[in-house]
Amino acid sequence: MPSATSPSNPNRAEVLSELRRMLSRMEGVAQQEEARLSFGLPALDTYLPQNGLAFGAVHEITAASEADLPAAFGFFVSLLARTPGHGPLLLVLSSRKLARCGTPHGDGLADLGLDPSRLTLVETANEAEALWATEEAVRARGPAAVAGVLGGKLTLKDSQRLSHAAREANLPLLLLRAGEAADVATAATRWRIGAAPAARDRFGLLSGWRWHATLERCRNGRPGNWMLEFDHATHRFGLAAAMADPSLACGGAT
Amino acid sequence: MLADASDAPRITAVNPAAAACRLAVGETLADARARIGALQVRLAEPDADVADLMRLARWATRYTPSVSLFKEHSGLDGFFLDVTGATHLVGGEKNLLADLARRLKAFGLPARLAIAENPGTAWAVSHFARTPCALIPAGTEAETLAPLPVEALRLAPETALTLRRLGFKRIGTLIDKPRAPFAARFEKELLRRLDQALGRTPEPLPLLAPPPAYVETRSLLEPISTEDAILIATTHLMQNLVPKLEADGVGARSLNLALYRVDGALQEIDIALTLPTQNPAHVTRLLGLKLERVSRFLESGFGFETLSLAVTVAERMVPHQSALATTSEETERAQRCTALLDALRQRLGSERVRHLEPVASHWPERSEKQTDRRSEKQTNEHSQNSNPEAAWPTPATRGLRPSLLLPRAEPADVIALLPDGPPQRLRWRGKVHTIAHAQGPERIAAEWWRSKTPEPTRDYYVVESGDGQRLWLYREGIPGRETAAPRWFVHGMFA
Numbered sequence: 001m002p003s004a005t006s007p008s009n010p011n012r013a014e015v016l017s018e019l020r021r022m023l024s025r026m027e028g029v030a031q032q033e034e035a036r037l038s039f040g041l042p043a044l045d046t047y048l049p050q051n052g053l054a055f056g057a058v059h060e061i062t063a064a065s066e067a068d069l070p071a072a073f074g075f076f077v078s079l080l081a082r083t084p085g086h087g088p089l090l091l092v093l094s095s096r097k098l099a100r101c102g103t104p105h106g107d108g109l110a111d112l113g114l115d116p117s118r119l120t121l122v123e124t125a126n127e128a129e130a131l132w133a134t135e136e137a138v139r140a141r142g143p144a145a146v147a148g149v150l151g152g153k154l155t156l157k158d159s160q161r162l163s164h165a166a167r168e169a170n171l172p173l174l175l176l177r178a179g180e181a182a183d184v185a186t187a188a189t190r191w192r193i194g195a196a197p198a199a200r201d202r203f204g205l206l207s208g209w210r211w212h213a214t215l216e217r218c219r220n221g222r223p224g225n226w227m228l229e230f231d232h233a234t235h236r237f238g239l240a241a242a243m244a245d246p247s248l249a250c251g252g253a254t
Numbered sequence: 255m256l257a258d259a260s261d262a263p264r265i266t267a268v269n270p271a272a273a274a275c276r277l278a279v280g281e282t283l284a285d286a287r288a289r290i291g292a293l294q295v296r297l298a299e300p301d302a303d304v305a306d307l308m309r310l311a312r313w314a315t316r317y318t319p320s321v322s323l324f325k326e327h328s329g330l331d332g333f334f335l336d337v338t339g340a341t342h343l344v345g346g347e348k349n350l351l352a353d354l355a356r357r358l359k360a361f362g363l364p365a366r367l368a369i370a371e372n373p374g375t376a377w378a379v380s381h382f383a384r385t386p387c388a389l390i391p392a393g394t395e396a397e398t399l400a401p402l403p404v405e406a407l408r409l410a411p412e413t414a415l416t417l418r419r420l421g422f423k424r425i426g427t428l429i430d431k432p433r434a435p436f437a438a439r440f441e442k443e444l445l446r447r448l449d450q451a452l453g454r455t456p457e458p459l460p461l462l463a464p465p466p467a468y469v470e471t472r473s474l475l476e477p478i479s480t481e482d483a484i485l486i487a488t489t490h491l492m493q494n495l496v497p498k499l500e501a502d503g504v505g506a507r508s509l510n511l512a513l514y515r516v517d518g519a520l521q522e523i524d525i526a527l528t529l530p531t532q533n534p535a536h537v538t539r540l541l542g543l544k545l546e547r548v549s550r551f552l553e554s555g556f557g558f559e560t561l562s563l564a565v566t567v568a569e570r571m572v573p574h575q576s577a578l579a580t581t582s583e584e585t586e587r588a589q590r591c592t593a594l595l596d597a598l599r600q601r602l603g604s605e606r607v608r609h610l611e612p613v614a615s616h617w618p619e620r621s622e623k624q625t626d627r628r629s630e631k632q633t634n635e636h637s638q639n640s641n642p643e644a645a646w647p648t649p650a651t652r653g654l655r656p657s658l659l660l661p662r663a664e665p666a667d668v669i670a671l672l673p674d675g676p677p678q679r680l681r682w683r684g685k686v687h688t689i690a691h692a693q694g695p696e697r698i699a700a701e702w703w704r705s706k707t708p709e710p711t712r713d714y715y716v717v718e719s720g721d722g723q724r725l726w727l728y729r730e731g732i733p734g735r736e737t738a739a740p741r742w743f744v745h746g747m748f749a
Contacts, residue, residue, distance in 0.1 A: 067723055070658055074749015077657060088591055101747050102658030106610040106622040111649050112657055112749060116610045121624070122598055123606050133598055142591030195722030197690065206654070206693055206716060209724070209749050230749070232654070 020049050020220050037082055037145075037172050041237045044228075048189070049220040053079070056170040057188035057219075058163045062177045064194035064212065069178055070101050071195035071211050073149070074112055076176045077104075078230055078237070080147050081114035083172065087144025089114075090137045092122045094130030095151035095178035113235030118144075127152035131162075138165040138173055147174040159184045190217040199229050199240060208232055210240050266298045304330060310363075311462060312520045315512065316473075316560045317343075317350065319465035324377075332365075332380070334373050334459055343471070351387050361518050373459060374451030375399060378406035378425075395452050400426030407447040413440060425451070466510070466564035470494045477516050477557025481545050484513070484558070485538050491563035492534035499568070505530025508567035509537060513552075514560035521552060526604060528592045530569040536593060543600040599626075612646045617701055618659065618745065653696040654716050656726045656746030663743035666727070673733035673740065676715055680727070682744050687719035695729070710736050716748065724748035 037059075038045050038052035045051050053059050061079075063072035080089055091104070106116035120143070124130040127150065134148040146166075154162075154177075163186040166173040175184055184190070194212035201207040208231045215224040227240040263283035272293075277286050287293055311321050311333045320336035337350060344350045347369050358365040368379035370390040375398065379388045382402045390398050399406065402425050404417045422428055428436075428448060437445055449455040470491045478484060488511060499505060507530045511523045525540050545552065598607045608624040615621050649655075666682035676692035694715035702708050710731035718724045726746035731737030 067721070070656075070724070070747035071722070071749055074657055077749070087587060090594075098658075102656070102660040104610070105618075105656060105659035105746065106612060106646060107649075107652065107655035108657035108659065108746065108748070109610075110646055111655055116612070116622075116646055119610060120595065121608045121610070122602065123608070124602055125606075129602060133602060136597060136601075137594055140590050140594035140597070142587055142589075142594045195724070197720075197722050198718055198724065200691075204691075206691070206718070210722070211749075232649070 023220050024049065024054070035170065037079060039079075039237045040082065041239065043239055044226065044237070047215075047221070047224055048218065053172060054188055055172050056167040058159065058166055058173045058175060058184055058186060060175050060177060060184040060187040060190045062190070062192050064192050064214075066097065068194045069097060071209070072176060072178075072193040073098065073101070074209060074230070075191070075193045075211050075213065075228070076147065076149075076174060077109055077114050078112045078235070080145060080174055081109075081112060081235070083145040085144050086118065088120055088142070089118050090120045090122060090143040090146050092124065092130050092134045092137065092146070092148040092150075094124045094127055095149045095176075097151060097178040098149050098176075111232065112230070131158055134173070135161060135165050138162070138169050138171055141169045141171065143171070145172050145174070147176070149176045149178055151178050154183050156185050159186045162186070163188075187217065188219045189215060189221075192216050196227060196240075206232070208238070263295075300330075307331070307333065309520070310518065313514060313518045314354075315462070315520070316471065316514045316562065317354070319463070319469060319564070320459070321462045322459035323462065325460075334376065336459060336461075337369070347389055351389060355387055357518075370398075371395065372450065372453045373457050374408070374447065375453070377408060378402055378451055382406045396429055399451055400424065400429065404428065407444070407451055409444060409447060413444060416440070417444075466566055467568060468495055468498050468506075468565035469562060470564075471560065471562040473560045474558075477559045479554035479557040481542070481549065484545070484561070485542055487561050488541055488563060489534050489538045491561060492537045495563065495565065496532050496534060499532050499565070502568075503571060504568040505532045505571040506537070506565040506567070507569045508565070510564045510566045511541065512562040512564070513558040514562070515554070516556045516559050519553075519555070521558075523548065523552075524566075525600065527596050528599075530571050532571070536596070540596055540600045543597055547601055547603075615701065616652070616698060618655075618698070620701075653714070654693075654748070656724075656748045659726075659746040660744065663728070663745040666742050666744045668727070668729075668742035674713075674729075677717060677727060677729075677742065680717065680719070680725070680742075680744075682725075687723065687725075689717045690720045691718045692716070692727075698728075714745075 035055040036050050036052035037055070059079075061072055061076050063069045080091070083089060093099070093104075104119075104121065109116050109119065122133050122137070124133055130148060130150055131154075134146060134150070137143055137146045162173060162175075162184075175187070177184070192214040194214075196210040196212050198206045198210055199208040208229045211228045211230070213226045213228045215221075215226075217223065229238045229240040230236070231238060265277060265279055265281050265283065265286060268277050268279060272290075275290055277290070277293075283295065307323065307330065311323055314321050314333065314335055318335050318337050318340040320338075322334045322336070324330055324332050324334070337347070341347045341350050344353055351367055351369055355365065355367055364386070366380045366383075366386045368376045368383065368388040368390065370376040370379060370388075371392045372395070375390055375395045378399055379390055379402075382405070383398075404422055404425055405414045406425060407414075409417070417423075417428075425448075429452070433445060446455065450457045472487060472491055474487070478487065495506075507527055509525045509527075511525070513521045513523070515521065523541065523544060525537065525544055527540070531537065595607055604626050608626055611623050611625050613620055613623050664682065666680055668677040668681075669679040670677050676694060677689055680687045680689055692715045695713035696715075698712045698714060700709035700711060712728040712730060713732070714726060714728045716724065717727050724747065725744050726748065728743055728745055729740045730743060731740045733740045
């Protein structure tokens with residue numbers, strides 16, 4: 001097929017995108033355009049093979065260091081909040097490391113753009129229960145998206161089970177790995193988040209969180225590296241302008 | 255033989271061998287020892303007796319849900335079963351009596367049983383008739399009771415003694431006597447008991463548990479012990495319950511599965527649901543998940559011979575979702591969601607699955623509560639009308655809030671340039687952070703109407719350390735006004 005299309009179509013980029021689509025079709029990743037978690041940021045969305053985070057796949061988020069865990073949690077929640085529709089969202093919590101940083105606070109989640117009334121929190125006593133609950137939630141196909149903060153080690157079999165469940169249900173499954181080695185072998189994307197000094201407005205007040213986002217792994221795509229900014233008021237992602245003067249950096253948010 | 259220690263040790267119960275030696279209940283132990291040298295004595299354990307009786311009574315719910323223990327005045331040694339309308343399940347009263355006698359005998363309990371029209375007669379006959387099993391036909395109470403002693407009326411010992419002294423030894427001598435002299439001489443109790451025994455006034459029984467409206471019981475030919483078998487049997491029970499539920503337009507919100515073990519022990523499993531259901535498959539699945547969790551506590555022993563599924567809470571089936579959801583797909587999704595939450599609750603415990611709910615309070619700890627029921631989703635329209643304040647505040651109306659709030663604020667060592675100035679350096683959890691930027695203060699006053707001793711005012715700062723870590727700090731107390739040396743606490747973490 002590609003050999004038939006490539007001579008007739010000289011546009012190299014189009015051929016590549018066609019090939020990518022074929023690849024994803026072969027891997028069973030969702031094809032619908034709306035079935036994706038978009039960042040709402042063209043620079044980032046077009047970089048990703050599915051124009052965003054694909055549904056029906058596992059997306060892994062890790063913190064660059066233990067101190068960056070709240071930042072990683074913030075990135076994770078703001079991504080979860082971008083799930084289209086108004087369906088309920090389910091968050092499985094089992095990590096002790098995250099529990100050391102606190103429990104999710106409704107008002108704070110609202111600041112990250114997540115409507116707290118959409119959210120169901122499931123707290124589990126151990127890792128086995130958390131894995132079971134996550135898989136069960138994905139397979140039930142009830143929630144619009146499932147997210148898990150898992151602490152322990154994930155074996156290859158566990159991660160295969162999770163991604164298989166996500167693919168069958170065609171739901172995005174976000175996993176925040178609290179301080180563990182990135183080991184979801186079947187993850188479609190893997191992000192490493194580090195905290196960065198926040199953006200300020202011209203009065204010197206905090207106007208947006210900033211994170212060093214490293215795309216370490218991306219199936220059918222390339223890894224990348226961004227300085228992301230999350231605007232407090234509009235709940236949108238932006239790219240922080242790499243400027244030395246913080247008073248000028250506010251332009252990157254809009 | 256049992257002895258009880260009160261003023262002097264007295265005998266409270268004797269076994270047949272001791273009864274043959276003419277030992278009587280109430281005799282002092284010293285007298286008995288003097289007469290019989292080889293007397294064996296055990297201490298009475300009334301609490302254990304009552305507990306065992308309770309267990310037996312619960313076991314007896316396999317015949318009828320209406321079981322009532324004897325009260326103090328009836329001697330705590332048995333229980334009533336209200337078998338009205340339950341006898342046909344075991345093939346009539348005679349079969350019921352035989353079955354009960356056989357099973358009790360298998361437990362090693364030689365029980366005295368009687369079936370009568372009213373509890374009074376049944377009690378009298380079971381305690382004082384010569385036969386251990388008696389079936390008193392309706393309308394023959396008077397002639398059955400006539401030859402029995404007056405104690406059979408469940409009277410206080412003094413009353414019975416007075417009656418005996420007056421020459422009334424049998425109930426028959428009391429039945430047709432004029433009532434007025436008795437009413438004058440004795441308490442009301444005598445006539446009431448007599449009327450109750452003769453069925454002239456009704457006697458309500460205090461039941462162990464109110465009988466459920468929907469209950470289905472099945473006795474098995476062979477005892478079962480595996481989880482799969484229990485699940486299959488429960489599915490059948492639920493399938494039998496469904497027509498009754500459908501006829502009344504209700505669904506089960508809470509179910510109770512009682513497993514009667516061969517040796518008389520009873521094990522119960524409760525299942526609670528988010529929305530009423532009539533679906534046997536759903537119930538079976540939830541039960542399976544529950545069994546997975548409680549299997550450690552479930553002792554099947556030699557197996558379960560009878561299963562009983564009762565709907566303890568039934569609720570009208572209201573098509574909640576169809577009113578709210580716009581498409582059938584959304585309805586299905588909502589149903590799948592409730593099924594999922596039920597499943598998670600059964601397996602993990604209902605307190606583990608929670609929703610965040612706003613509370614109209616500006617005090618951070620009290621600004622939300624975690625509930626195990628999603629109320630605002632189902633009654634969206636109602637809640638907006640009736641309780642307008644219980645909505646999440648918009649970010650514009652309050653300051654920044656951390657996404658992770660520490661359950662308890664943790665004390666930290668802070669260096670500030672001025673007592674009421676922003677923090678400069680922070681030592682917390684054994685690490686020193688240099689604060690690059692502090693935003694605040696946001697002053698939050700305590701809710702003085704809640705407690706008598708007012709909590710100090712808090713000044714909250716959003717601080718950012720040099721490496722980008724963002725914390726929510728507060729200073730407790732206004733320096734100079736509320737406190738001399740304010741203390742600092744870390745209360746949350748920002749993204």
